[in-house]
Amino acid sequence: MSIEVIGITKLYGNQKALNKISFTIDxxxxxxxxxxxxxxxxxxxxxxxxxxxxxxxxxxxxxFNVNNNPKRVQQSxxxxxxxxxxxxxxxxxxxxxxxxNIYNVTKEHxxxxxxxxxxxxxxxxxxxxxxxGYRQRVGLACALLxxxxxxxxxEPTTGLDPNQLVDIRHLIKQIGKTKxxxxxxxxxxxxEAMCDRVIIINKGEIVADNNLKDLRKEKEQTVIVEFDYRVxxxxxxxxxxxxxxxxxxxxxxxxxxxxxxDMRSHVFDFAYDNQLKILQxxxxxxxxxxxxxxxxxx
Ligand code: ADP
Ligand code: MG
Numbered sequence: 217m218s219i220e221v222i223g224i225t226k227l228y229g230n231q232k233a234l235n236k237i238s239f240t241i242d243x244x245x246x247x248x249x250x251x252x253x254x255x256x257x258x259x260x261x262x263x264x265x266x267x268x269x270x271x272x273x274x275x276x277x278x279x280f281n282v283n284n285n286p287k288r289v290q291q292s293x294x295x296x297x298x299x300x301x302x303x304x305x306x307x308x309x310x311x312x313x314x315x316x317n318i319y320n321v322t323k324e325h326x327x328x329x330x331x332x333x334x335x336x337x338x339x340x341x342x343x344x345x346x347x348x349g350y351r352q353r354v355g356l357a358c359a360l361l362x363x364x365x366x367x368x369x370x371e372p373t374t375g376l377d378p379n380q381l382v383d384i385r386h387l388i389k390q391i392g393k394t395k396x397x398x399x400x401x402x403x404x405x406x407x408e409a410m411c412d413r414v415i416i417i418n419k420g421e422i423v424a425d426n427n428l429k430d431l432r433k434e435k436e437q438t439v440i441v442e443f444d445y446r447v448x449x450x451x452x453x454x455x456x457x458x459x460x461x462x463x464x465x466x467x468x469x470x471x472x473x474x475x476x477x478d479m480r481s482h483v484f485d486f487a488y489d490n491q492l493k494i495l496q497x498x499x500x501x502x503x504x505x506x507x508x509x510x511x512x513x514x
Pocket of ligand 1: 258
C-alpha cells in the first residue's frame with residue numbers, strides 16, 4: 217500500500233483544517249488532490265511527509281506509520297513543498313550534492329536525477345539564475361534524490377508559464393509510470409492533463425474520489441456557442457437532448473446535453489433554421505469541471 221490515510225483530523229487552534237480524511241492509493245499512479253485555496257491540501261501533505269502531526273487519525277506511507285516511524289516514512293517519500301525553499305546562492309549541482317549527503321546518495325545517482333529532470337544544461341548555474349520552471353525541476357530532482365516510491369508534490373505547476381507547464385506536466389507523467397505521485401492543485405485542468413485519479417477536497421472534507429477514465433465516460437457534454445445576436449435561453453432549450461443553458465456573457469451560451477454524442481452539428485442546424493450566425497462553437501469536457509464546481513460551490 218503506497219499511501220493509506222485513516223480518519224485524519226487536524227485542528228489549528230479551534231479551526232478544523234481537516235475533518236476525518238480517509239483514502240488509499242495502492243499502486244503507482246498519478247493522483248490529483250484537487251480543491252480550492254484553503255481546502256486543506258497542504259496540511260494533508262505536511263502530515264503525510266511528517267512535517268506536521270495530525271490531531272487524530274493515522275496515515276501510512278509504504279506501510280510505515282507517520283506517527284510511529286517518521287524516519288522510514290521520510291525515506292519512502294519525496295516531497296516538493298508548495299513554497300519550495302531553495303538556496304539561490306548555491307549552484308544546482310552543489311545544492312543537489314548538499315541534499316544527497318543527507319541521504320548517502322552516490323554521485324552517479326545525482327547525475328541520473330539531473331538527467332531525468334532535464335537539468336543537464338543548467339546544472340552549472342546558480343539556482344538564483346534559473347527560471348521558475350527550472351527551479352521547480354531542481355525541487356523535483358531533490359525530491360527524487362533518494363529514489364523514493366512515493367512522491368508528494370504540493371502545487372507543482374502553480375506560477376509556471378504555458379511552456380514550462382507543458383514540460384513539467386510531461387516530466388511528472390514520466391515519473392508517474394513507476395512511482396506513486398500524489399499532487400495537489402486548485403486548477404481542474406491540471407488534473408485532466410496529468411492524473412489517473414482525482415480526490416477532491418473542500419473545507420477539510422473529501423467530496424469525491426474518481427478515476428478520470430470514469431469521469432470522461434460520463435454521459436454529459438457541454439458546448440460553448442457564440443451567436444451574432446441575443447437568443448432567449450428558453451429558445452435554446454428546444455435543442456435535442458439539452459439539459460441546461462447558461463448565458464455566460466453577451467451572446468455566448470453554455471449548453472449542456474445529456475449525451476456523449478457530439479452535438480455541434482445540431483447546434484449548427486438550429487442556428488441555420490433560426491437565421492442566427494455562429495461566431496464560435498466549441499466542445500468542452502464538462503464532467504470534471506462541473507463536478508468540481510458543484511462540489512466546491514460554497
Ligand atoms: P490549501 O493548501 O488547500 O490551500 P491549507 O492546508 O494551506 O489549504 O489550509 C487549510 C486551512 O488551514 C486554511 O483555512 C488555512 O488558513 C489554515 N491554516 C493552514 N496553516 C495554518 C497554520 N499554520 N495555522 C493556522 N491555520 C492554518
Ligand atoms: Mg496549499
